[in-house]
Amino acid sequence: MNTDPGLHVIVQERHQLINIAYRLLGSLTDAEDVVQEACARWYALSRQQRETIESPGAWLTTVTGRICLDLLGSARARRERYVGEWVPEPLPDRSELDDPADRITLDESVSMAFLVVLEAMTPAERVAFVLHDVFGYRFSEVAEIVGRTPAACRQLATSARRRIRTSRAPMAPTPQHADVVSSFKRAWRTNDISALIGLLDPAATMIGDGGGLVPAAPHPIEGGEQIARYLVELASRATALNLAETTVNGRPGLVSRYDGVIVMVAAFDVEGELIKHIWAVRNPEKLRHWQDGAS
Numbered sequence: 001m002n003t004d005p006g007l008h009v010i011v012q013e014r015h016q017l018i019n020i021a022y023r024l025l026g027s028l029t030d031a032e033d034v035v036q037e038a039c040a041r042w043y044a045l046s047r048q049q050r051e052t053i054e055s056p057g058a059w060l061t062t063v064t065g066r067i068c069l070d071l072l073g074s075a076r077a078r079r080e081r082y083v084g085e086w087v088p089e090p091l092p093d094r095s096e097l098d099d100p101a102d103r104i105t106l107d108e109s110v111s112m113a114f115l116v117v118l119e120a121m122t123p124a125e126r127v128a129f130v131l132h133d134v135f136g137y138r139f140s141e142v143a144e145i146v147g148r149t150p151a152a153c154r155q156l157a158t159s160a161r162r163r164i165r166t167s168r169a170p171m172a173p174t175p176q177h178a179d180v181v182s183s184f185k186r187a188w189r190t191n192d193i194s195a196l197i198g199l200l201d202p203a204a205t206m207i208g209d210g211g212g213l214v215p216a217a218p219h220p221i222e223g224g225e226q227i228a229r230y231l232v233e234l235a236s237r238a239t240a241l242n243l244a245e246t247t248v249n250g251r252p253g254l255v256s257r258y259d260g261v262i263v264m265v266a267a268f269d270v271e272g273e274l275i276k277h278i279w280a281v282r283n284p285e286k287l288r289h290w291q292d293g294a295s
Contacts (some may be wrong), residue, residue: 018031024065024126027088027286035064038060058141065127069145088119091104092248108187110280124148125143125157127145127146128142129160129161133157152208185244189241189243196250200224204271208228227278246265251268255290262291265280
């Protein structure tokens with residue numbers, strides 16, 4: 001049987017490509033679309049063209065990186081039209097449900113705090129840093145994607161590292177962090193404002209993302225006490241609030257259900273015993289992968 005010699009490699013590479021694209025774009029939905037487009041471009045080549053490509057995997061990585069770079073370049077304009085605050089698409093931990101090729105490897109580079117730092121980078125910085133520092137690609141390979149010299153790509157990665165050092169580097173999760181989120185859930189469920197304030201850093205920030213499709217705080221809420229009061233007020237209006245602990249981007253988090261449907265996913269940045277940041281995603285378009293496996 002005469003089969004495409006690159007097919008096996010493409011199947012093998014899909015997991016890596018999805019992982020790269022998610023870290024570059026902050027959206028699993030967009031990552032899947034990008035990888036599908038890269039594969040479509042491979043099969044749009046003639047057989048003769050495909051046979052001249054020594055490494056289909058390297059070719060697909062280059063194409064995937066370039067598509068992501070183009071998307072990142074237009075993302076700022078799209079974010080300007082986005083209603084309210086924009087938060088990266090949260091990742092569920094449902095390894096037993098998804099196609100293995102679409103699973104994201106959960107590590108520090110997909111924590112919500114880390115993805116938010118990546119959002120502050122220029123598209124070229126983000127691509128150079130993620131491909132070199134996270135995935136170990138050589139700067140000569142990165143240069144093929146970014147369209148700059150290897151030396152320029154090295155400078156881009158250096159600039160990206162500087163941004164990460166300037167912001168607080170995300171800490172590895174600990175069992176204590178899960179306890180903090182669990183205590184937060186109990187305090188929110190019981191409208192215990194004093195307990196909430198005690199769990200929140202005085203300078204904590206909460207960002208809600210409704211995408212203009214569902215209600216969400218239109219601006220970041222600053223300050224632990226202000227966040228606690230907002231949450232208690234929200235709970236008083238949403239009497240059917242059903243909170244459950246879960247894993248969000250590899251970290252302890254919460255989901256909220258209404259009539260069995262997930263309506264909110266919250267990611268937390270915990271330092272010591274205090275919550276520094278909360279990212280509450282309510283945009284239903286960003287919860288599609290959660291609904292697929294909701295029980």
